[in-house]
Amino acid sequence: xxxxxxxxxxxxxxxxxxxxxxxxxxxxxxxxxxxxxxxxxxxxxxxxxxxxxxxxxxxxxxxxxxxxxxxxxxxxxxxxxxxxxxxxxxxxxxxxxxxxxxxxxxxxxxxxxxxxxxxxxxxxxxxxxxxxxxxxxxxxxxxxxxxxxxxxxxxxxxxxxxxxxxxxxxxxxxxxxxxxxxxxxxxxxxxxxxxxxxxxxxxxxxxxxxxxxxxxxxxxxxxxxxxxxxxxxxxxxxxxxxxxxxxxxxxxxxxxxxxxxx
Numbered sequence: 001x002x003x004x005x006x007x008x009x010x011x012x013x014x015x016x017x018x019x020x021x022x023x024x025x026x027x028x029x030x031x032x033x034x035x036x037x038x039x040x041x042x043x044x045x046x047x048x049x050x051x052x053x054x055x056x057x058x059x060x061x062x063x064x065x066x067x068x069x070x071x072x073x074x075x076x077x078x079x080x081x082x083x084x085x086x087x088x089x090x091x092x093x094x095x096x097x098x099x100x101x102x103x104x105x106x107x108x109x110x111x112x113x114x115x116x117x118x119x120x121x122x123x124x125x126x127x128x129x130x131x132x133x134x135x136x137x138x139x140x141x142x143x144x145x146x147x148x149x150x151x152x153x154x155x156x157x158x159x160x161x162x163x164x165x166x167x168x169x170x171x172x173x174x175x176x177x178x179x180x181x182x183x184x185x186x187x188x189x190x191x192x193x194x195x196x197x198x199x200x201x202x203x204x205x206x207x208x209x210x211x212x213x214x215x216x217x218x219x220x221x222x223x224x225x226x227x228x229x230x231x232x233x234x235x236x237x238x239x240x241x242x243x244x245x246x247x248x249x250x251x252x253x254x255x256x257x258x259x260x261x262x
Contacts, residue, residue: 005042023060032065035084048096049077053084053109063093068121070098070139083109083127094119101140108145126163144179144252146201158257163248164201166194175261178218179248180211183261190219190261210235210242214249219262229253 003021004010010022013030021039022028028040029047038052041060046052050065058064065080067073078097081104088094092113097104101122108127113119117131120139125131129143132151137143141155144163149155153167156174161167165177168184168191177183180198182191193215198208213235217228232250236243253260 017054029065041090049079050082050096051079052082053086055084056082056086056088058088059090059092059115061091062088063091064088066093066095068095068098068139070100070121072100073098073121076103078103078105078121080105080107082107083111085109086111086113088113089115089117091115092117092119095121097122098139114151132169146197148197149173150184156258160252160255160257162252164194164197166197175258176252176256178260179252180245181215188261204241206239207242207245210239211245214246218260225253225260225262 002016002018005022005024007024008022008026010028011030014028015033017034017036019036020034023040023042025042026040026044031049032046034052035054037055040058043060044058044062046064048065076099080094080096086107095105098121105122106124108125110128111125112130114131114133116134118136120137122140123137125143126145128146130148134152135149136154138155138157140158142160144161146164147161148166150167150169150171153171153173159173160176162177162179164180166182167173171184171188172186173188175188180194182194183189184191193212195208214232217223217231232246236246
């Protein structure tokens with residue numbers, strides 16, 4: 001049976017798997033669905049049309065599924081969808097989407113979301129990301145798989161952060177950060193390739209060399225962005241597994257919303 005502490009308030013209409021655990025004084029609303037193995041910490045509030053997958057750990061005092069902080073939100077039936085095996089620490093705030101896009105805020109799987117993190121409306125967070133304490137994602141932000149965002153960093157509305165990118169401590173992220181790169185500072189500056197992170201994830205020396213070539217074309221050779229894109233396209237076929245990295249970079253550059261940090 002579901003393990004619900006007697007002081008918790010769970011709406012009868014909520015759908016909780018039999019292997020869910022709910023701690024003291026937690027509040028769970030009528031439109032919430034929670035998958036097997038997920039634990040909900042004390043004093044947590046989960047509301048709205050929120051779907052949470054399997055084996056998530058939600059710590060005390062988190063606010064999950066509250067309405068967006070967008071002043072145009074008018075009570076539409078928007079959603080928050082959270083995947084599997086995420087860790088969501090104390091005092092995090094994860095909001096519903098708005099009708100300005102698909103009406104959904106999406107959190108992937110295997111993410112490490114530390115204390116006081118804010119995930120605003122219509123954010124799309126990939127898999128295996130790390131959001132350190134007090135990282136703040138404004139509305140419509142996109143974060144790729146394996147990205148790391150340092151503590152006390154703020155990410156501007158509509159910014160895209162690419163897969164495997166790393167944002168340093170206390171950064172002001174107002175432009176898009178391409179995949180595989182490291183950026184920090186205020187104003188934001190692109191520093192280098194995220195070599196340490198890529199090595200930890202098993203990238204071969206050959207793929208690392210290709211990614212460093214892409215960095216050089218974007219940031220060291222004085223090329224226009226269009227010329228750099230053309231040169232990156234020409235790198236296909238040279239390294240085993242490298243075409244995937246080239247495609248990841250080109251897709252990101254084609255979809256950049258606020259211009260890449262250069």
